[in-house]
Amino acid sequence: MKKYFSIIPFIAGITAPVFLPGNLAAQAGASSLAATVMADSRLDTVQARALRLLTGFSAGTSYGEVWIRDFNTFINGSLQVLPHDQVKEMLLLFFRMQGEDGNIPDGVIPKEKANVGYKYRYSGLAPQWAAHKNTVETDQESSLIQAVRKYVAVTGDQDFLFLAVNDKTILQRMEASMAYLLKERWSEKNGLIKGATTIDWGDVQPETGWGVAINEQTKWAVDIYDNAMFVMAIQDFMAMKPPDYKAQRSWSKVAAGIRSNVRKYLWDDRAQKYIPHLYLNGSPFSPSFNEKEILYTGGTACAILAGFHTSKEIAAINRQMMQAASKEKFATIGITVYPPYPAKEFPNMHPYVYQNGGDWTWFGGRMIQALILNGFIQEAVAELKPMTDRVIAHNGFFEWYDVQTGTPKGSGDFRGEAGVLLDAIALLKKWAIHQQEVNN
Template sequence: MIRLLFAIGIVAAFIFGGCTPSAKQQLAETISQDISLSVVDSMARATIREGFNAGSGYSQIWARDMNTFIEVACEENDTEEIRSAILLFFALQQSNGEMIDGYVLKEDFTWYDDTPYYSEAAPKHVAFKNTVETDQETSLIQIVGKYIRKTGDRSILEEEIAGRTVSERIEEMVNYLMRERFDEKYGLLYGAMTADWGDVQPNDDFGCDMNELSHAAIDVYDNAMFIIALDYLVELYPEEADRQKWQQQRERIAGNVRKHLWDADRQKFIPHVYLGESPIPAGFDENAIHYHGGTAVAIEAGLLSHEEIAVVNAQMLENVRLSGMPSIGLTLYPVYPQNFFHGWMAEPYVYQNGGDWTWFGGRMIQQLVANGYVEEAYAEIRPMLDRVIRNKGFYEWYGKGNIPSGSGNFKGSAGVLAKAIAMLKHWAEENK
């Protein structure tokens, strides 16, 4: 209750305070003159020019990663190379319509995976998929939509691969989701229980494949990603009947997210609706956890009102204060108990169990700008900018004490920051 009242107090300041015209102009001048924005933007673009793999330490090209830097890549890389990289995903699509997580040249497939994916349409490559997650199809649809917006190249939809066009293959992906990952009772997509947007489940040493140890669960991230993908389909498909179909599906999913996942009392999304047994240990209240990443994507999907965005942002700031973590990139708070996950993620504030990820924090910054909370966005991006400059790179995630971890040049982090910076600068130019 105290935390909710704290959030409401900050929201009131957001809504009723606001910037006077002169204050808005002053903020615009401050943003325009902030050299660190240009420094980080330049670093981000240089990183993304290096290729389409996820980052240093990753030889693979992932859909969920590429989705977050495709727009900057279209500005910095050869368009034909980007087009080819996108089409290769469709060449590796499976016969049941399922989409892969990512791909790599066969000679670079050096890790253990008992279920690699192959396709006669892409004989030089091998693909892989972390099947606990349900964002692969929706990530690729968003990639195609963003690529077309940036380049105007709608012909990619009619490109034929192994006898079927990209447009037809996209429909097959949606059909796969509705057939294999859709729960009729709740009217929402499901995957395995993971931490927020993560792709690692508990009770399993490997943690990335749905198996007998998995717990089927519905979360806001997977469904918000689906809503965003459906919005792109409404935009991309020329036939009115198709657009109406996608729009109706979008409204149905959005309504069910609000009905089943939004906690009106706590003003937050609940982590999971379990379709069977829950893996949560007795005495631990999972519904108290705030999922920062899924919430940011939900805002992008249009699932929260202007006032609710202020509430959840205030909650994120309070979670950062209570956790001692460095930024709103904090994955979730409070964290899952020690040893709930296996391996190194068994520790709190490590990786997806409370690590700090610019990859998602940057998306929240974008949504703050998009929804008029520019002063908040500028304040909340500062720790992300500072650590990029200090560490000379875009680390994958940060632990306690702002310790950089994972890939040193993670392109998802670079992509979301470059886009957030562009949005801030555009706002500043319009409000000087």
Template sequence: MKNIIVTTALIISISITGFAQQGHKLAAQIMADKQLDTVYTKATALLSKGFNAGDGYPQVWIRDFNTFIETSCKVYSRDSIRTNLLTFIRLQQPNGEIVDGYVLKGHVTWNDPNIYTSPNDKSHVGFKNTVETDQETSLIQAIAKYIRVTGDKSILQETIAGKTALQHLEISISYLLKNRYSKKYHLLTGATTQDWGDVQIEGGAVVDVDENTHWAIDIYDNAMFVIALNDMAGFYKTGTERQKWLQLKTTTISSIRKHLWDAKKHKFIPHLYLDKSPFPASFDENKIYFHGGTAVAIEAGILSKNEIRLVNQDMLRNVKLSGAPSIGLTLYPIYPEGIYKNSSSSKPFIYQNGGDWTWFGARMIQQLIRYGFVKEAYEELQPMINRTIKDNGFYEWYGVDGKPNGSAAFKGSAGVLAKAIDQLKEWAKNN
């Protein structure tokens, strides 16, 4: 018996030593990777130029800003960043909602009949893609990230229109609970879009809710909600307010697991419809796998480590089947062309219907690192690093043919890549 115990202990010791050696080797490889340094330098150079989403987007969007604010805080004026965050609060509407973004008055470059104004900001006008339900949660997350990087908690006590910024954030959640919440399912609602996208499948007003809209519940909006609720709780050290947000977070995660997570297929269902689906009965939408929303769900802490492992395997399988360059693949299988008669958003592997977005793919890389899948993260990051260098830009999205599309200076792509590289370097330093 003693010999068996000794042998077992020796095997365990050898295994631990082997894993440690592999970790040291990977850490050395990461630290020596000059391509990571090149991309990081390019990313910080781009993010030092301001807050608009990209060269094709003169507006400041909160969903984009939220994904590159951490690196911006390292390379840009913190006072300017604080001012930009507070501008979203100054443009908050009387009903509590937060706009998607803003521009200076007189600088509107698109034909939008729904321009948002506020007596609290005389210099800017806002806009909002109402099919989405991530504006309020994006702002909360962005402010939380700003505080974590800068230590500037005073932003929460900035007074605007007689209320603190923190009170305005509370009001924004009240807006969601009143206008975008299903009491039946205890989850946020929105229009039917492709994964995290802000283009409704039915066409019509395209980015705005209209008579064509089919109301639904999806993982992206609700995962963003969970992250924001956790951040709200973090704004309070103790007290009933902190517990209120933590309880709502717990309820939301439980409802997500109950209504959206398919444990047998280890995937989230695309949509839970409040009334009826916009698709014909012959179309099985539940075959579609949403990559982006799943990555955000992992960030929200909704999945276990084993579920993350299975999800990553699924994403890699989808990438191989589709021919896409990376796990930034939005979704797979794609929505068939013409699946809804009024839709212009179902072209195969175009834009949000199967385009490959570093903006979300690198978020999955971040979570793989966070949960200990560092080898997988480093390997799966390579296609994004390689194409950034090859194409000399941070493109908005890629086709399955590997060709870049959209803005060539998309700050969202730069921000998520920079953060993933930071995480890899930090891991390597400690291993």
């Protein structure tokens, strides 16, 4: 068996790949489906191509930066093809660029290449590098903690947690990053994490201009993506910390509160979907626009991975994603939102462009992982196929795809897509091997 079949990805918030019963347990076709999965050479091809790409850390050909939100999604692959010390150094770089208030930067880039419109910051702990933070996001801190957990889970390097960066250990710095969120990105009224208004997991505000930075027009809101990511990070932190480590606060209690408040404020039980935003200082959209009709897929996938949903709810969510995808000829469940925001409501990003109705395997692949882990194997196999088919058809990994034409868009060699597909396929093969062992 090839090496990349045997390494099982660590998924944030999941202690081990435990496959829940889901839809397939009572069906006699499990053994046949497992055999089909193991015989699918196209999955092998995508895995092999992904591993060849994951020898670098930048997000893709269009980016000079290493983004922590991207790195978190392909670090499992990096650990398969790169020396572990090299991966560790990249994680340490984000801690070396950490702000005094605990915040984690979004991207890091060699100092000589720091020539875009970001507000860069520098550190004597990493003099050759510059960093910046897309301040409309609230996922950088959570992404780094999740990435550390994956590193520790794969390597067994518990000593990493006690490495000192300046005057604080990695454990202390992770706590500082979570404390930053509770201080600077917390809605006391709702007991939830907040951020600027963006499209689901996106990093661009509606108004025209430099949309990645908070400004006087910013409308603060609560959404599912930020909160699901934070809960996964807390779960990972609690799983990593030694029993005798005295945490600054009861993080499990914080996570439990967020879970409860997500159900109270964001989950629409009748519609079986999340409302896009809960606004804190007014909406950026016109009063006549019904934003609640829009389906958010990426944050919802993260919510399933965070353990927020029952099997019945997951089935309903997946049906809605499939229905949305069926509306456009070339869409998969990776379509960011449906329907997209009208141009007059979101002038910074027109319909079917980028995060406003583009198709991103980077998040669709996470939904595949969520389906596998919750026992929806038939659905996962069927819904993964169009994603892997287009990787093979276009001979590579791309940032996003136009759902109306099927054309790949954005950055080529997009490592986020490669990483989530690699992890999804590894999980699927793990299930298939387990199924064959049970039946033999």
